[in-house]
Amino acid sequence: MNKHVIVIGGGVAGLEVAGQLSNMGIEVSLIEKEPKTGGHLNKWYKLFPDRRNSSEVQSYLARIVHNNRIKLLTNTTIEKFKKGRGHFYVTTNNGEVLNADAVIVATGFDLFKSARKEEYGYGIYDNVITSADLEEKFQKGDIILKNGAVPETIGIIHCVGSRDEKVGNFYCSKLCCVTAVKQAIEIREFLPDSKVFCFYMDMRMGGAFYEELYREAQEKWGVSFIRGKVSEASETIDNKLTIKVEDTLAGRPLKMKLDMLVLMAGMEMSEGGVRVAGIGGLKTGENRFFAAVDNHTGSNRSNIEGIFYAGTCTAPMNITETISHARAAVVEVIDYLKDGK
Amino acid sequence: MASNKNKFGFDISLGRQINYDANNRNIAEYLFDKEPSMRRCIECGGCSATCTTAGFTTFSLRELMILIKRGETDEVYMNLKKCMLCGKCTLVCPRGVNTRNIIVLAKKAFQKSDEYAI
Numbered sequence: 222m223n224k225h226v227i228v229i230g231g232g233v234a235g236l237e238v239a240g241q242l243s244n245m246g247i248e249v250s251l252i253e254k255e256p257k258t259g260g261h262l263n264k265w266y267k268l269f270p271d272r273r274n275s276s277e278v279q280s281y282l283a284r285i286v287h288n289n290r291i292k293l294l295t296n297t298t299i300e301k302f303k304k305g306r307g308h309f310y311v312t313t314n315n316g317e318v319l320n321a322d323a324v325i326v327a328t329g330f331d332l333f334k335s336a337r338k339e340e341y342g343y344g345i346y347d348n349v350i351t352s353a354d355l356e357e358k359f360q361k362g363d364i365i366l367k368n369g370a371v372p373e374t375i376g377i378i379h380c381v382g383s384r385d386e387k388v389g390n391f392y393c394s395k396l397c398c399v400t401a402v403k404q405a406i407e408i409r410e411f412l413p414d415s416k417v418f419c420f421y422m423d424m425r426m427g428g429a430f431y432e433e434l435y436r437e438a439q440e441k442w443g444v445s446f447i448r449g450k451v452s453e454a455s456e457t458i459d460n461k462l463t464i465k466v467e468d469t470l471a472g473r474p475l476k477m478k479l480d481m482l483v484l485m486a487g488m489e490m491s492e493g494g495v496r497v498a499g500i501g502g503l504k505t506g507e508n509r510f511f512a513a514v515d516n517h518t519g520s521n522r523s524n525i526e527g528i529f530y531a532g533t534c535t536a537p538m539n540i541t542e543t544i545s546h547a548r549a550a551v552v553e554v555i556d557y558l559k560d561g562k
Numbered sequence: 563m564a565s566n567k568n569k570f571g572f573d574i575s576l577g578r579q580i581n582y583d584a585n586n587r588n589i590a591e592y593l594f595d596k597e598p599s600m601r602r603c604i605e606c607g608g609c610s611a612t613c614t615t616a617g618f619t620t621f622s623l624r625e626l627m628i629l630i631k632r633g634e635t636d637e638v639y640m641n642l643k644k645c646m647l648c649g650k651c652t653l654v655c656p657r658g659v660n661t662r663n664i665i666v667l668a669k670k671a672f673q674k675s676d677e678y679a680i
Contacts, residue, residue, distance in 0.1 A: 422604060422656075449611060469610075
């Protein structure tokens with residue numbers, strides 16, 4: 222099949238799509254805004270639910286680019302977009318005009334900017350960090366406070382920027398609960414003398430082996446789970462943090478002093494995705510993610526024929542789901558291209 | 563009851579069970595109607611966590627809303643007056659429930675004793 226497909230975004234979904242299409246003999250141009258492909262995964266230490274090293278999946282994705290004849294355009298963004306007679310003309314920031322038969326949008330997600338929840342003090346207090354910051358600490362192998370001391374009590378706040386009308390995100394990001402459980406275990410592994418507390422509204426352990434991980438966190442690692450939305454955090458004079466929460470199951474307000482607070486930042490439509498939606502005339506939903514034409518039977522199809530979606534640019538997804546969604550996008554594209562459109 | 567105790571030397575405990583069928587949920591209906599955002603509550607307790615009153619008394623807005631919905635209104639009535647109407651709970655609520663207005667309306671509902679009798 223002598224066809225050319227442009228893939229926008231070089232994260233998990235974009236790389237998987239590009240690799241599969243290239244395997245089928247389709248010419249692929251992969252556009253990535255960063256200098257390097259791999260997306261958010263590059264910053265992650267281990268993956269739930271089995272806590273394998275994220276580098277294993279990273280190298281799987283790296284091999285895709287290495288083994289296939291993919292035209293990789295890094296440090297590249299899209300400036301202009303035109304559709305005419307079944308062809309797409311995409312102008313990049315480098316002034317190059319690419320001509321393709323179909324386009325796959327795989328612009329992924331951005332992590333919620335936790336500083337927007339001012340009441341938790343991210344960017345204000347010394348020892349309030351996000352889940353992504355913690356992964357970085359795991360990678361370096363030292364979980365320390367800003368003053369170099371080792372934290373003894375660590376609080377994890379679920380639903381930061383998810384299920385929160387105050388920041389305009391009604392939806393559940395669905396991966397943060399299990400990330401919290403995973404990170405709680407990892408903190409206990411790194412710091413066997415530490416105490417970890419998770420503050421949750423609901424524990425959403427819907428994925429395969431998530432519940433087992435939750436059970437392990439309780440049973441093996443002694444992680445405490447307290448049901449209540451933390452209303453605020455403040456810094457004390459001795460450089461610790463106090464939080465206010467209602468222990469809803471005890472039915473009483475609770476305060477607690479902690480050395481470190483980890484915010485489980487949710488997932489949002491990426492800024493890059495918003496740009497692409499604007500340039501391409503693509504529909505987005507109430508949650509600001511790309512809106513597919515059919516949530517059940519056409520979650521890869523956009524409102525424009527010949528443009529398809531792959532991965533978390535449509536909704537929060539884990540890596541397994543992202544890869545599946547990407548492969549489904551490949552089927553849609555092949556189906557579209559074979560009709561000679 | 564007290565007379566029974568004198569007579570027989572024992573007492574009957576009042577049931578702790580919420581008698582859902584017997585309870586009157588008129589106040590909940592009134593509040594759902596006047597402040598529909600109340601339906602969105604997920605009992606996270608953010609309101610009670612930030613509440614100044616809750617720190618010093620048994621007042622808990624989260625618990626109060628549940629009791630209203632179950633028709634356990636006696637307890638609600640006793641607690642309503644503790645609220646100082648500062649509105650911090652409304653600032654915190656992740657579901658955008660107009661919590662302050664619920665208190666104001668609940669007070670009104672209790673005043674209309676004919677229609678919303680406890």
